[in-house]
Amino acid sequence: MKKLAVVAIGGNSLIRDESRKTVEDQYEAICETASHVTDMIENGWEVVITHGNGPQVGTIMTQMAAAAENVPEQPMRICGAMTQGQIGYLLQSRLQYHLLKLRGAAVPVCTVVTQVVVDKNDPAFGSPTKPVGSFYSKEEAEAIGKATGYIMKEVAPEKPKPWRRVVCSPKPQDIVEIDSITQLLDNHIVVISCGGGGIPVVRKSDGECEGIDAVIDKDYTAALLAKKVDADYLMILTDVEKVALNYGKPDQKWLDTLTLAEAEKYIGENQFAKGSMLPKVQAAMAFVKSSAGGSALITLLTKARDGIAGKTGTRITL
Numbered sequence: 001m002k003k004l005a006v007v008a009i010g011g012n013s014l015i016r017d018e019s020r021k022t023v024e025d026q027y028e029a030i031c032e033t034a035s036h037v038t039d040m041i042e043n044g045w046e047v048v049i050t051h052g053n054g055p056q057v058g059t060i061m062t063q064m065a066a067a068a069e070n071v072p073e074q075p076m077r078i079c080g081a082m083t084q085g086q087i088g089y090l091l092q093s094r095l096q097y098h099l100l101k102l103r104g105a106a107v108p109v110c111t112v113v114t115q116v117v118v119d120k121n122d123p124a125f126g127s128p129t130k131p132v133g134s135f136y137s138k139e140e141a142e143a144i145g146k147a148t149g150y151i152m153k154e155v156a157p158e159k160p161k162p163w164r165r166v167v168c169s170p171k172p173q174d175i176v177e178i179d180s181i182t183q184l185l186d187n188h189i190v191v192i193s194c195g196g197g198g199i200p201v202v203r204k205s206d207g208e209c210e211g212i213d214a215v216i217d218k219d220y221t222a223a224l225l226a227k228k229v230d231a232d233y234l235m236i237l238t239d240v241e242k243v244a245l246n247y248g249k250p251d252q253k254w255l256d257t258l259t260l261a262e263a264e265k266y267i268g269e270n271q272f273a274k275g276s277m278l279p280k281v282q283a284a285m286a287f288v289k290s291s292a293g294g295s296a297l298i299t300l301l302t303k304a305r306d307g308i309a310g311k312t313g314t315r316i317t318l
Helices: 023-042 054-066 076-103 138-148 178-186 218-228 260-268 277-290 301-308
Strands: 003-009 045-051 109-112 115-118 130-136 152-154 163-167 172-175 190-193 199-203 209-211 233-238 243-245 253-255 257-259 295-300 314-317
Touching (some): 003 023, 003 218, 003 301, 045 076, 045 218, 076 199, 109 178, 138 152, 138 163, 178 190, 233 277, 233 301, 243 277, 260 277, 260 314, 295 301
Parallel strands (some): 003 045, 045 190
Antiparallel strands (some): 199 209
């Protein structure tokens, strides 16, 4: 039987630097990403891919803000859906191409626009902290907040315009399209789903899913997805090869393995940055705890092949 892996790709890995943010630049980066995922498939893995979308959502929101006098701005949840289609299209196109080259026959790849359920009573709703969209001056931010009701905060004091809109970041509880995803996998289709952590929704008393404006951390959703599809492996691909202690300091130490007990200890020591490595480690821990013998790996996107072979990356274990 084939083994099943959930592969979580960071949104920033699709934009290599601030000077290369066009669709053509992202297409080039995705070509490289797709080649690494293709290697996994050729080595016998069934694959579900999820991805970040922070830079892409930010671009769409900036474009809409610039055109707001002529075109109504779309809610953030719609921007999330747009990026699921955008990035999903690019990924599935490149995966189909690489797999066709290797196998000489078409391999089905499907993007699922995915809603993710959050708890309307999640404490995160009382404390919005996730910056989104453009940067503004204090005066601009106050005017936007007054006109729209958005919560605006100073998030980057070093910038000329340090204010941004902030939204809440609740934890994922369920995946609305999980039955569709599992049926696709049962038919040996490569699936791209839960992009950007999923489109946040809350379930109403009558069962309806109502979209909300929030940001779900894509690593937490990746762990939930891996649990839901009974994956053997969760691979979180990011911009560093391994998890480190004392990151960026003279006594920095790269970690080959990380047990759950060690991870808890290091989290207590604030070794992992919030909004960066911390959610990745916590997501890996959550999957390892919930799975029956599954394992997790955090590594560099371009080292995916070596990581799956056990040659690099940080492996999270019981």
